[in-house]
Each structure stands twice: as structure tokens, then as C-alpha cells.
Amino acid sequence: MGSATHEQSKQSGLMLAALGVVYGDIGTSPLYTLRECLNGHIPLPINAENVFGMLSLIFWGLMLVVSLKYVIIVLRADNRGEGGILALLALALRQMKTGSRRAMILTALGIFGAALFYGDSMITPAISVLSALEGIGIVSHTFDPYIIPITIAVLVGLFAMQRHGTASVGKLFGPVMLLWFSVLGVLGGWQIVQNPTVLHALNPYYALQFVVDNPKQAFVLLGAVVLALTGAEALYADMGHFGRPAISRAWFSLVLPALTLNYFGQGALLLADPTTIKNPFFLLAPGWGLVPLVVLATIATVIASQAVISGAYSMTNQAVHLGFSPRMDIQHTSETEKGQIYMPGINWFLLVAVILLVLGFRSSGALASAYGFAVVCTMLITTILAFAVFGHIFSGWRKWLVCGALVVLLVIDSLLFSANVLKIAEGGWFPLLIGLVAFTLMMTWKRGRALLYERLLAGELPLEGFVESLESSPPTRVEGVAVFMTASTDSVPHALLHNLKHNKVLHEQVVFLSIKTADIPFVSKRERVIVRRLGDTFFQIIATYGFKEDQSVPEVLAQVEALQAELHFDPMQTSFFLSRETIVEAKYPAMSFWRRKIFSLMNRNATRATQFFKIPPNRVVEMGTQVEL
Template identity: 70%
Template structure:
């Protein structure tokens, strides 16, 4: 049963606390830097009551329209069998346009580009979050300023080093720490709002409108800073499978949204009464004696926010692998109970090196704020466009037109934020764009290369049924044991079998053709996972299907096959696996440009070996090499 369907109050309460800790870590720590960047950023804005109320009104309606209306109320409805995230939404949209290859390509490109940009966000989020928290040290004493960067790097190294041990232990602290965080920032906001209650008038959208009318260009540019209050919004949708729609919604409306608004408005009230506090309005909300524990709490909260993004990067990479957009990687499970808790060493160390480089290059959260926002807003646009495609199937008549109008208005908001962030490209916004473009190029190249490779391998293939009949009627020398031929095609003869017959001229007593395929749903029910067909007296075909959030395992498949076909006994010492290993060479008339072919070949050579990825016993594997021209 999906967590979204739970009716147990205790279980729901636990899920709400978990959602507060994991889902809202990033957006929950945005008050550390958002309002400060609106006034201390790269646009000169006078600190007066009119501007403070205008900025607060923009923040309020940004949270209400983008988070509350778009994500919490609409996007969370688009679940792929209980799972969310832009790749899950892409899979839903691809079903809608499956009859049109051109539309399918565009949908895939939007989903993959949004997922690729998430990799850039995964690098910036830990850097800006932890730096903004540790910069509170300056409030305590400026003599500690030289230690901010070294401490930030030490925190990052410790955070990434612990990833291989899993997040289960730290996860138990996520909810209570973030619960404390939201209560504290709400209390700090209330204390300051009492001193200047007139700040609450900024709930009125007229303040945002008047601010735009008075400073149209400045207001447009400042949307690039206002959007910082929305960072982490994609986590609402991406983590739906872990906590369920009700828990995420309850957490938002009961605690997270009120706490964020109270803190933002508290900072605004503080600026009305003490303009000098603009140096760091979040920390100046608290009395002097509370600054040291607040720095500690903020650092813990930002580490949690970083952890959520890192885990999300692992999850997105795993989904991309299963959907065929990424080469195989070494994936390690860090929990025996939670299958969603995984660790990918290659991704982990790439993120660590990138985060440290980012900290050393930008050196402050203010400088990083210039780079932050482009990836977030572009992903927001991609999500809305994909939602249009999904809505075209799930709504009919007046409801469909009404949903299109609402999504159209929300798309205008997304494009306004995105357009403003384009202006920040030269200030550092190029970094997430560069990372995203590299990831996008690699994923689309891998998908294209695998498609061309499959087409080349199918050329001249022999139909499986007729070939089995000929082997049954005129069998070669049979030897004791069972052979398993891994093949991507379920209706043609595996190349490894042809090579084995050509060179070894023998065949085992029992032969199994094993095909492992992935589908566009997150999890495949166990009873639907394996299909076994008997092709002859000693030939069998096994087709195993895994969802895009699952990790394929050959031993698990074979165990299930034994229950379905008792005469097949997979004794490890009596079973051999035959695999094909392709080497890419240049064709006389290449089907890919030289640089994409070399990139695809490089990715192929560095992909995790099939034996490791599918958990096949390596000492029972025979690989048949072949060259393929592309």
C-alpha cells in the first residue's frame, strides 16, 4: 500500500514529522539568505517601508502561488503509482504522447533537462545553505571570519563521507531537529512582528503590484532574489513516494508555511524598526545571547537540507539508469528496510569535489545567491509544461479547460522567475546551466547510442523460435549443467549463443534466455515481475520487468523462476552465464557525430560491469566480445 493511502493517525503523524525533516529541509532554511539578498544583492534598493512591504508581498504570493497552488494542490495529484519527481512525471507524459515519436522526444527532452539541472542544484544547495548558516559566526565575533570557509569545507567532507553508511541513523534526527527549527524561526518572527505589526499588511497583493509599478525594472530583476524563497520546492513532489501526499500537505499547511511566513514578516518588521539589521536580518531576529545556539541549530538544519538534496541526486541518477538515460553505475543499498535509501559512490564524490570547488570559488552565500535560482526556475518551467501534457488526458471538458487556464497562469509566474534569473547568468548562473547541459548531453547521447546499438545488433538477427526448433532437431554436443544467456531482445537469438556455438560447438543440457527490462512505473508487483515460457524440451525464456525506482537483481529473479518452473534448478556451481560485450568502432558511414560516438564509447567503457549491476556471480560468467560499427 502506498504511504499516500495510510489512514493510521499514528503512522500519518510519523510521516508528517519525517516530511518536515526531509522534504522541507531546503525550503525551510531559505529565510537564512532570501530577504538579505533582496536588499544586499546586485541591485541598489533603498531600505524603506514601501520597498520592505513590496518585497514581503512578492515573497508571500510566490510561496502561495508556486508552492501552495502549483505543487501542493496540483502537481502532487500527478503521481506515478504513488511516486513523484520530474522523471516520474515525464514517464506519465510519455504515455500520453506514446503514439507520436516527435512528441515523445520533446517530452523526454523536457524531463531529462529538468533532471539534469537538478544536478547543478545538488551542488549549489549544500554550499549556499551551510555557508549562510556559518556566516552567523560573524554576528558573534568578526575575529572568527577566517574560519568560516575551513569549517564549511570540514562540514561538507564529513557530510559526504557518511553517505556510504546510509541516512537511516541521521534520518531519525531529521524530523525532530527540523521541527525545532521551524518552531524557533516562527517564534523569532512573532517576537519581532509584535514590535511592528503593520508589516502584516504586506499580505495584500496590492503592495507587490504597487512595487512593480514604482520600480518595474528593479522589481523584475529582484525576482531573481525573491525566488530564493522557493528553493527546494521540487522536493515536495520528488519525495511523495516516501511520505505520501497527505503527510506532505499537512506538514506544509500546519507548520512549514506558517513558520516561513512568520519568519519572513518578522525579518521585515525588524528592518522597519532597525535598518542596520540588513547585514544579516535572520540572526538579528534573536537576542545576542541566543546567537551561538542559533548558529548551531541553523548549521544542523542546513546539513539536513543538504542531505535531502544529496539523497535526491542519488535517486534521480538511479531512475535515469533504469529509464535508459544513464550508463550502469555502482549502486549500494544502505538500509535493509528502506529500498529507497541508496548510495552511488561516483555521484557522491563528484558532488563533494564540486561543492568544495564552489565554496572556494564564490567564498560567500551572497556570491552563491547569484548562481542560485536558474536551475530551480528552469526545472519549475519544465514541470509545468509536463503537467500540461498529463492534464490533457486526466481531465475532460470544462475541467480540462479550467486546469489549462490555471496552469497557464502558473506558467506565466514560472517564466517571470526564470526570465529574471537569466540576467544572473554572467554572475554565476552559468555554473548550474553548464553542469545541467553536460549532464543533459551525456544522458541524451547515452539514450541515442543505446538505441543505435540495439538497431545494429538486431540487423541480421535470427528469430528465436525457429532457431530453437533447429537445435532441438539437430542438437550439437550437449554438456552437463545449465546456461543462462542474457539478452536485450526477447524474440531473437542472443549473439552470445551464436558465438558459443561457433567457437565451443557445445550446448548445456538446459538453456535459459534471460531478458531484464525496465518500465515506466516506479515499482512492479512481485507477481507481475517474472514471466517464464518453455520454448522446447530444454529451452526456456525468462522475462523479468523492474520499475524505474527498483534495482534489478538476477539472483532474485532466478529464485522466483524456481518457484514457477521447479525443473529449473539454478545450482551456482552448475550454472554458467553468457554475456555479450560490445566494443564501439567507427563505421564507414557513421550514424553519430565523432564527438558523440567517442563520448558514448567512453561512457560504455566506464559503465559498471553487468555482473556487478545485476549481481551475477562473477566466477560463473563467460563474456563474448564483438565489435559494433556506429
């Protein structure tokens, strides 16, 4: 009995935490979605037919895209408990031959989907905080000139606090969002009680009827309907933090009912008073509750923005470990939670971009034109990758059932994508541009590192025969242990050849250390390290980390000492030898001029290996080498 009670308490805690992290973005969508659907790009007459039609489209979008696709289907595709588009990509690639045409296409799609997340992580804080503070204008229009400055001040404060970590603030996220969703439900429910006929819109007939009667308008307005679905990708991306049960229970028990009540409550208000279309969300509240609602909405949008910012850190961290980004400065803000990290370069870049968005668009309505395109692209890519994964996970009738559902969802995603293409000229170009730039940088880095590895490998000697020759006729040996960092496990590191050429000495013990990244998020400690003896004084260590783990050389060496009694890494007797490559133009270049320049710049500005791998900097010897590309 006690065990069952403890498990229920644990699940309740996870559900509460999920409210604060997972559902912040989609939970703040009612601030602007229905207003943009009825009064945005194509203003519609506020009558029962149009209100019922838009409410039905929003409700069935939530049911099909969020509930069916993400909560019921995609959450089942977990990579050792982890989710997100990069985790899904790793799962999909595991089912096919490395280097095949299909694998290359899926890799490009997955990386492009990940790159688009950066555009989303810029627009979300801007539109969320701006839409919340626009409620001030409902209190009094005298405050209108202060909306932009206050928005920028809130955003600067949000990004400035990132370096302190979110552990302490994060404890408040769940309870605040629980209050937020409760308020959403109560405000909407009160209006529904006064005008219950709005519940007719639960019938999909009204959505279909609206599409049949207004096919061109309905197609364009799908670009506004998608605003209700933003944040759906977070359900899958944050699965590793909370688990599928907590996320799905929170959705069906609280988030979906609260969102439905609020959207339908806004619809009931519009049917009673069409003039409330100027801001139907804030006008749900009675006069005395308007100011508290603006304050609560601002806090909720800050929480929604926090989740997206943290997601940008996590995405970049995964890209670094998977080889799609150069090493970056990653700071941990919690001693107990590995997932809580801070990346200064990403943080300040996002802040500048968000402020420029606020100053450039100046209203949540204008930003709504830019918002949604990146989200829909990622949703479409997720569905395509899901086909590759679920074709192998299920068999028999289950496979056909899931694939049939994915076909329907692919059609829906394609329609949403097509409708959002119309937004490109009105602001959608911004997240697309950011995504294309990020995609180009990531693929250039991946290609450049592959070519660099090929060039270095071509000039290296086989490890096995080289070790035998050194042991049979060794040079002068000196005290201590030499650790040579190398990407290859079967060839001699350039740093060792340079050391022998210039210093003509060899340490008493020589260790070749290779650190690999697996296509899984975490690797257990017992599977982390492999130690091979290559000779009397030569050893090889291969350490494998997951793509969400920090790589630490001291941690690896400490584990090796416990496995291999002959190896002892005294900090004062251990030297680390690393190669540092300089890129120069080859006679017959393997990369175009502009890509080589970009790769060279990224290579020069990458975080030093000593800092990234946590190697004591006063024990490092770097051997330079020029590589032609």
C-alpha cells in the same frame, strides 16, 4: 476507534519525517532570501514601501508557486504513488504515441530538467552551510577568516558520512527540523508583535504596487525572490516516501506559517532598524541566543544538504534504469529501506564541485547569483509536463479549471525564468553548464544504446526457427543450465552464436533472460516474471522491474523456480553468458566523432553487468563482439 488513532499516529509520524527530508531546502531559505532581495544585486532603500513590496512578493510566491502549483495541483500527478520530474515525464509519455515529435520534445525537456538537478545539488550544500556559518561573523568579526575553512570541514564530513547511510541520522532529522521551524516562527512572531504594521504586506496590493512603481527593478529582483521557493520541487520528488496527505498537511500546518512569520519578522526588524540589513535573520535573535541559533542553523543546513545529495543518488538511479545513464556502482545502506542508497562516483564528484564553489564564490551572497536558475528551469519544465498529464487525468470543468490555473502558473514561471536569465553572467552559468553537460551525456548514452541495439539486432537470427533447428539436430549437449542475457525477446543472442561457433556445445537446458524496465516506479512481484517454453529444453524468461527498483538475476531465477518445476538453477550447474561490445568506427558513422568517443568511453567504464545484476562472477562467461557505429 483504535484504528483511527493508529492512522492519526501514522500520519503524524510521516509528517514529522517529511519535515526532515522534504522541507530542509525551502526551510533554510530565510537565512539569505530577504537580505538578497533588499541588499543584493540591486540594493533598495530600507523603507516601508520597499519592505512591504518584497515581503508581499515572497508571500504570494509561496502561495501561488508552492501551495497552489505543487501542493494542490502537481502532487495529484502521481505515478503509482511516486513523484519527481522523471516520474512526471513517464506519465506524460504514456499519453502519446512513442517516437512522435511531441514525445521527443517532452523527453528532451524532462531529461534536461533532471540534468539541471545536478547543478542544484551542488549549489544547495554550498550556499546553505555557508549562509549558516556566516552567523559567526555576527558574534564577532574575529571569526570571519575561519568561515570558509569551517564550511569546507562541515561539507567534507557530510559527504564522508554518506557511505555509512543516513538511517540512524535520519531519525533525528524530523525532530530537529520541527525545532527549526518552531524557532523560525517564534523569532519572527516576536518581531511582528512589536511592529504589527508589517502584516499589511499580506495584501497583494503592495506587490503589485511595487511592480508598477519599479517595473525594471521588480523584474530583476524576481531572481532574488525565487530563493524563497528553492526546494519546492522536493515536495513532488519525495511524494513516494511520505505520500501526498503528509506532505500537504506538514506544509499548511507548520512550514508555511513558520516561513511567513519569519520573513515578516525580518521585515518588522528592518522597519525598526534598517542597519540590520547586513544579516536580518540572525539579528532576529537576542544576544544570548545568537550562538545557539548559529549551531541550529548549521545543523538545519546540513539536513537540507543531505536531502539534495540523496536526491542526486535517486535521480541517477532512475536515469540508469530508464536507459539514460550507464550502469553505476549502487550500494544499499539499509537492509529495510530500498530507497536508501549510496553512489560513490556521484558522491565524490559532488564534494569536489561543492568545495570549488565555496572557494570560488566565498560568500552566500555571491552564490545567490548562481542559485535559482536551475531551480526555475526545472519548475518551468514541470509546468509544461503537467499540461500534458492533466489534460488526460481530468475532464469537463475540472480540466478547464486546472488548465486555467496552469496557464497562470506558466506565466509566473516564465517571468521567474526570464529574471534568472540575467544571473547567467554572474554565476548562473555554473548550474547551466553542469545541466548541459549532464544532458549531453544522458542523451548521448540513450542514442548510443539505441544504435547499438539496432546494429546487434540486424545481425541476429529469428529465435523461433533457430530453436527448432537446434532441437531437431542438436550439437553435443553438456550438463547444466546456460542462461543467456539478451535485450531482444525474439532473436538469438550473439553470445549463443559465439558459443556454438567456438565451443560447439550446448547445455542440457538453455534459458534466454531479458530484463526490462517499465515506465512505472515499482512492479508487483506477481507481475514481475513471464516464463515461456520455446521447446523441450529451451525457455524464455522476461523479467520487468520499475525504474526505482534494483534488478537482481538471482531474485528472478528464484521466482522462476517456484513457477516452473522443470527449471532448477543449481549455483554450481548454472552458467551465465553475456555479450561485451567494443565500439569501432563504421565506414559511414551513425554518430558524430565526438559523441561516438564519449559513448565508447561511457560504455567501457560502465559497471560490469555481473555486479549490476548481482550475478555470481565465478559463473559468468563473456563473449566479446565488435560493433560499428
